[in-house]
Amino acid sequence: MKNSLHFIAAKILSLLGLVALLLSCSDADGDNMKSPVQGVPFRSIYVEVDQERVKAEMLDSKNLSLSFNTAENFAESKIEVELEDGYELIFPSDINKADLANYPVLNFRSPDNQIRKYWLTIVSKAFPVVDASKISVVGASVDVTLNSTNRQITVAFDKCTMNMADIELQFAEGAILEGSEIVSSLHFDFSEKLSQPLIIKQPNGVERTYTVDLNVATAMTDPKFLGFNDVTSNYLSTEEYPFISIYQATTIANIPILNVGDETPFSWVSPYDPSMIGDWSESRQTExxxxxxxxxxxxDKAKAKAQLKSNGGHILMNQVHSLIAMSGRAVIEKTFLCIDETLVSTVNSGDAGWRSSFGFNAEGEIFFGTTAISDNKLMKLPYFDSHPGDAYLENAVEWNGIISLACAHPWLIRSGRRMTSAEIINNDGTGWEVALGEAWNGNKRMRSYIGVTYDHKLALAVTSEGFGTNQGAWVLEQLGWREVLYVGGSYYEADDFVTTLLVNGKVVQGNADQEAMYCVTVDAK
Structure with a gap:
């Protein structure tokens, strides 16, 4: 009986000990950032921004959350950390002025010299956009990401499904804080600038401006991946001109092959294949x-001032005193030509009354369009789905502000769209295959191109023998050219014409003493 009492007493004591242990564990769970947790380098973390101080909550083993009511300036955050023994906070280095807006991460070093990294998810009611997963692009399936602390929304660009001049965002329920209201347009035109404002009004009436950025990286291949070398420093100071890049290549693989036929195919000569870059299939054989x-x-377009120069219809390249100069057409050719607001030539090859063109305003900005001349005025024509015949001027408008202009044909990439032979012919005054250009299907000719890139840079290119017109355009499209116009080159009436590019007085390609009808010049603003 006595032994039984001792046994029962022992059991009761054991139970009491277990209850005490469970209670102590329950208390620890109530504040798991105060009591030591195995492998966690801190007991508590507080962050103060704009005089608002909050405690970090642990989401999982690698992520913490911070929830603020009014804080905005997370580029100057104050961090307070109660460390576990032996641990140290090694990043950010300045805990009194930490840039959590751009670097929302904490790095700790453990006693055994291991690095533990914790990412911070920061939410503030001062930032009304709260869930990027509920923001989408109408008509496209692309990623939309959010940097709350910088009020920045980034939209990935898909050139196959999106028109950068008209991108519409859609905000589903839960994308912004309840009671907030979008008060600016959700249609964005990124054709001139890759960042656009979005204004959201909060329930308290305060308007917050976000930046919507278009990420065009997927539309642009790194030149080095295609076999180009950066030769910029061979021609100018990269410190003085960081906004200029020059690339060269002597071999490029996997280019779609030329058409079978003559260098200038005509329908009465067999074999006849007028297909242009817009007609090519993705499975086309390559070489x-x-x-x-x-x-x-x-x-960079914002830093460039471009114009056309000519002395009455001819100019020697070595007499051009500009930072950059590219030859235009051969002197023997015909094209509309406007220099310093004066029409030097009003006749096109093929007697085309209207043709694709490029021009510049007084500020040196480039513009592309289809041009006719009426009453000695430059007229800009709309895009035609079918050839208008003699009615091409019906919807034309005077092209005001253009002080220099030349026709170029064909216009191969138009607002990111590869043009078919039918589309090119429908938008050229000749109305037949002369619109496709001279020697466009040959690879024994030299060529020059002008355009702009998806990241808003003015772009020039010259090629030696080896490329057909469409092949050169294909390479430029891979590099991210959104507009590609064929400027000029050699052909049967100008066999000796050498397309030329000069930078800072140095020959990048071609001949310094080459004569051309005109040249494209670019100087830094």
Missing amino acids: TVSDTKISVITI
């Missing part, structure tokens, strides 16, 4: 073009 030379230069 490697080697023993050639292609030079490409891009200049």
